[in-house]
Amino acid sequence: MQTGDAMQPNDLTRIASQIRRRDLEAVFEAGAGHIGGEMSAIDLLTALYFRVLRVWPDQPKHPERDRFVLSKGHVALALYVTLAKRGFFPEEEVATFLKPLSRLNGHPNCTKVPGVETNTGPLGHGLPVAVGMAKAAKIMGAGYHTYVLTGDGEMQEGSNWEAISSAAQFGLDNLTLIIDHNRFQQGAALKDTNNLAPFGSKLAAFGWDVTEVDGHAMTEIVPALEKRTGRPHCVVAHTNKGQGISFMQDTVDWHHKVPNAEQFKIALAELSESL
Amino acid sequence: MNVATPPAKLHDCRDAFVAVLERLAAENPRIAAVCNDSVGSSKLGGFKARFPDRLVNVGIAEQAMVGVGAGLANGGMLPFVCAASCFLTGRALEQVKADIAYSNANVKLIGISSGMAYGELGPTHHSIEDFAWMRVLPNLPVIAPSDSIETAAAVEWAASYDGPVFLRLSRVGVPDLLPVGHVFQPGKANLLRDGDAVTLIANGTLTHRMMKAADLLAAEGIAARVLNMATVRPVDIEAVIAAAQDTGAILTAEEHSTIGGLGSAIAEVVVAESPVPMKILGVPGVFAPTGSAEFLLDHFGMSPAAVAEAAKTLIARKRA
Known part of the structure; x- marks a missing residue:
């Protein structure tokens, strides 16, 4: 499959739609998943894996690979579908998601799944690890870039702010934090729970550069992810939970609800329109 | 073997730890020390002077400290994460579980001033739960050397072992018991x-x-x-x-x-x-x-x- 600089925004949007479809099917088949947050993150994952990241799927541990950490590990399925489509493991394997003894469980495991860099699931873990990855590159003189994707609700974990401060202190201009700002967490809207928004001014106060983008517009996502400043960089991606499926969009119910047969048919039809 | 009653000279095992760490770091540019504002209590002053670029001090932030250790290992480094054992194991327990043990990261966790070494500072600073918390985690050898000779040997072994290790040290002086030249074997009494x-x-x-x-x-x-x-x-x-x-x-x-x-x-x-x-x-x-x-x-x-x-x-x- 074509990847990298040759990928145009339209190509990326088409691939993202394919990934959304496969994700929806897998949630329906498995009877579980975190579909709302998966739909909000898939455009970001697609831009990373099919355009931005320098990776070698046949050499997942290549020392010069760019690092990507999925800190919001509960959307593991979206990562699995993306990694499989990018060639890290066979696409048929996605069908084993959550099946007994499958290596594709509900949260990604780096000791079993090629392309996964560190185990996540408990929130607030990915960013500190990503800071360590970026710091290692600085110490060792390696050229790779480190990306980490967090949820917006996840930013309520204090460990993230320890890491944000450290990244600025260490001058990690080789680190990009992407916040999937879909405005909902598991139980309610962010604003009704512990409203950290707006994120941009807070990150800027910690000494980061900040770019705000429409997290579903490839024309905005790609340049933001490729942007290099002299400081750690935060991309606040304004997204919609359940993006692409009208009845799921921006409703807290669809954090980890599973569509019934009728809903599945409607959702599949809606996603197919954009293929 | 029957060892005679130990001589009275007491050693702080932290000294043996940093002596070996600095020697290994001089040979191996991948070795880093990570700490939480604990340069003094971990006796990393010498390491900092000799290898300033490889001393990663995250400040008073134990969760980030352990996560950063895992990230350094992912980037090809060999990090020794050093902190008071009570904070390393208690404050950052979930990071030790997920980022280090479950991820099988090649990180050496060095619990300093363990047990009741902090004495009068009281139970917040005692670390008398760390064996229990650490030994229940898969992939993580748990080691508490008894003297400076065994400490040096255990650090040497930990550096050569490809995987996470929890090494529990004190700051209270102990006499040497094991013979000079002792080679540490994990899991062997x-x-x-x-x-x-x-x-x-x-x-x-x-x-x-x-x-x-x-x-x-x-x-x-x-x-x-x-x-x-x-x-x-x-x-x-x-x-x-x-x-x-x-x-x-x-x-x-x-x-x-x-x-x-x-x-x-x-x-x-x-x-x-x-x-x-x-x-x-x-x-x-x-x-x-x-x-x-x-x-x-x-x-x-x-x-x-x-x-x-x-x-x-x-x-x-x-x-x-």
Whole structure:
């Protein structure tokens, strides 16, 4: 499959739609998943894996690979579908998601799944690890870039702010934090729970550069992810939970609800329109 | 082998740790030290002076410290994450579980000033739960060396081992017990003194107290076996079974809660493989009162004389 600089925004949007479809099917088949947050993150994952990241799927541990950490590990399925489509493991394997003894469980495991860099699931873990990855590159003189994707609700974990401060202190201009700002967490809207928004001014106060983008517009996502400043960089991606499926969009119910047969048919039809 | 009563000169095992770490770091540019504003208490001043680029101080932020350690390992480095054991294991327990043990990251976790080393600072600064918290995690060897020689050997081994390690050090001086040139073998106990009446098993700051207790017992004609068992996980199953079968009674002592530590690990083997009377000495499931580490060890019945008395009581149970 074509990847990298040759990928145009339209190509990326088409691939993202394919990934959304496969994700929806897998949630329906498995009877579980975190579909709302998966739909909000898939455009970001697609831009990373099919355009931005320098990776070698046949050499997942290549020392010069760019690092990507999925800190919001509960959307593991979206990562699995993306990694499989990018060639890290066979696409048929996605069908084993959550099946007994499958290596594709509900949260990604780096000791079993090629392309996964560190185990996540408990929130607030990915960013500190990503800071360590970026710091290692600085110490060792390696050229790779480190990306980490967090949820917006996840930013309520204090460990993230320890890491944000450290990244600025260490001058990690080789680190990009992407916040999937879909405005909902598991139980309610962010604003009704512990409203950290707006994120941009807070990150800027910690000494980061900040770019705000429409997290579903490839024309905005790609340049933001490729942007290099002299400081750690935060991309606040304004997204919609359940993006692409009208009845799921921006409703807290669809954090980890599973569509019934009728809903599945409607959702599949809606996603197919954009293929 | 029978080792003579230890000489009185006491060593702070942190010195042995940093001496080896600095020597290895001079040879291996991948070695880094990570800390939480603990340059002084981890004795990393020399490391910082020699390798300033490889001293990663995240400030007072233990969760980030452990996560950063995992990230450094992912980037090809060999990080030694050094912090007071109470904060490293307690504050960052979930990071140790997910980022280090479950991810099988090649990170060495160095718990400094463990047990009740912080004495009068009180139970917030005591780390008498760390064996229990760490040894339940898969992939993570748990090691508490008993002297400066074993500390140096264990650090050397940890650096050569491809995987996570938890190394538990004190700051309280201990005499050297093991022979110069000792090579550390994970999961292998050291026979310090042989005997057939009872086996005394300890690690860390308690091993030399066990040796003194064995002297007291010998003066009464009781031959105690003494095992130094630095590795709490994986515990030396063979040595425990042999102790049970050869001596018929096992007494353990540790600068840790009596719940979940070395004694518990040994009891798990004894009860399944060769049941014999056992006594577990340690902090009996309470928060310690005010006192120095040495005072508190005595207070909780781990003076050599009290250990010897506990051994005699245990031997009597064996005969009952």
